[in-house]
Amino acid sequence: MSYDRYVAICQPLHYGTLLGSRACVHMAAAAWGSGFLYALLHTANTFSLPLCQGNVLDQFFCEIPQILKLSCSHSYLREVGLLVVSVCLSFGCFVFIVVSYVQIFRAVLRIPSEQGRHKAFSTCLPHLAVVSLFVSTAVFAYLKPSSISSPSLDLMVAVVYSVVPPAVNPLIYSMRNQELKEALKKLIQWVHLQQL
Template sequence: MTYDRYVAICQPLHYDTIMNSRACVQMATGAWISGILYSVLHTGNTFALTFFGGNMVDQFFCEIRQLLKLTCSDSYLSEVGVIAFSVCLVLGCFVFIIVSYVQIFKSVLRIPSVQGRHKAISTCLPHLTVVSLFVCTCIFAYLKPTSSSTSALDLVVAVLYSVLPPIVNPIIYRMRNKEIKAALKRLTGCR
């Protein structure tokens, strides 16, 4: 989605030739392959672990961090491999998004008309909002110290990063619709 916005704003005359069906299939295939590799890596590492007698996970779903608390085998090397792959995948996507948006905002600042700048920014803002919301909740969930967090806090954080972005996603993308904006203003009483 970031690349689509980048091409639409930075190279608008070449949009149809760059964002053809072949490019879309390649991007979708890349996303699917990286997701499948990530899933297979986690699943393989989970099946390689041996667990204690208990099978109670303090979570709404079987999350990797909660499973690692139940294991009795030394999983240091497999955890390092999973973390290294995860960091490479996440940092690669994050750097790509940041570089694309820097290029987009550089192009937007060169647009002479205020209306043109506003239109370009309003095209990017929903995607940037959704990505920021997801990244911030994941950072809060995974980069906090595990020893200092309670299980209730872990449950709330899990709900935040797994439920909140998908719920807010359609709302944010619909905010561009003028009728929805007008209805929300009437509902909240804002002018």
């Protein structure tokens, strides 16, 4: 998404050539391939762990830190390996997004008209808000000190970073559609009238 925004704002005349179907296929293949390999690495590690503290997790999905709490083995080398791969992958994505948005903001701030800047920012800020929500809650979930860890807090943070961004993303992008805005206004008015 950040590359799409970058090309649309910083190089709009080259959008068709830079983001043609071939480029989109390559980016999708890279995202799916890296996601598949990352998931395969975690799955292989998870199935090789002996569990001696039962098999009940205090989460709504099998999250790696929760599974490691149930493990009998203290295989710190595995944890460090997974952490290094996770940090490298996450840091690479984070740097790419930050560099893209720095270029976008530089280009937007050079737009002479207030309306043009507003339109460009309204295109980018929803994506940046969803990414920021995901990154901040995921960082909190995995890097918080164990002294403030509790099952209910872990569950709430896991819901926020795994459910909220994918659920909010379509809503944010669809709110740019005028017909949907009108339908939402009518729904809110109808609900308000029903409450009276």
